[in-house]
Amino acid sequence: MTTTVPEAQAGAPVPSRRRSVLLAYLALTKPRVVELLLVTTLPAMFLAERGIPSPWLVLVTLVGGAMSAGSANALNCVADSDIDAVMHRTKSRPLVSYEVPRRHALIFGIALGVVSFLVLWLGANLLAATLSVAAILFYVFVYTLVLKRRTSQNIVWGGAAGCMPVVIGWAAVANAVEWPALVMFGVVFLWTPPHFWALAMKYKDDYVRAGVPMLPAVATAKQVSIRILLYTWATVACTMLLVPVTSWVYVVCAIVAGAAFLIMAQRLHAAVRRGVGYNPMTLFHLSNSYLTVLFVAIAVDAAVGLPVLG
Known part of the structure; x- marks a missing residue:
């Protein structure tokens, strides 16, 4: 009896299998999340420089940050x-579909962290490199292993790790952490709950099934929408703290984008309160656009070099 070797196991498709493995490891890094984090890093560097930083420093910081x-x-x-x-x-x-062994993923994650530290240390400075390691440790040990499975406020405090790119970007340029960097940290910190809770409202049943106490899984839709609205107001208010180090370009963009963000959050809350149909993903997608517009405005404002209002 002859045994037919499946084409997927033959020699010809090896390149495609290698490509599949590479894509699986890339998926472990969650590229779309990384992309959003880098969107906040570059403008922080521009604002710290009050202009356009060295292209080499930008490249090193973005690669190390990624x-x-x-x-x-x-x-x-x-x-x-x-x-x-x-x-x-x-x-x-990849780990669920067994495309990457768990042990290999662990080694891959640790190796990436080590290399990122070296890239930022050698290409930028020790402060930026140290902050990047702190962000990794906080996200893994504080958010993932402690907060996520124990409290409905998990994403509020755990989201601090996602705020670190602005501080890292500022530190890479200034070799210090100054108050505008802390304000940008605060903006992302306050933005994270409404952004993520909108997504979690859509996938509430997933969190219930997994036993993860994400707020929409343990609170009513009205309680969640109220908190989303409050955090949205706090986010927009925090953006105004950057007025002393920016010009009218940033201020106009922050006001217009903030108004759109607030209107959408208010619409979600109003729909929930009235008990009519609503789609929280509309707010989720808008929140991504809001943060992008806000930080692009910061970069453009710094690059153009108009007189600051402060």
């Missing part, structure tokens, strides 16, 4: 593989 975020995300996938397996939104992740 590796740092990728490391945290890969280690998060390792720690959360049991949760990911029962959530529809995450059941196709």
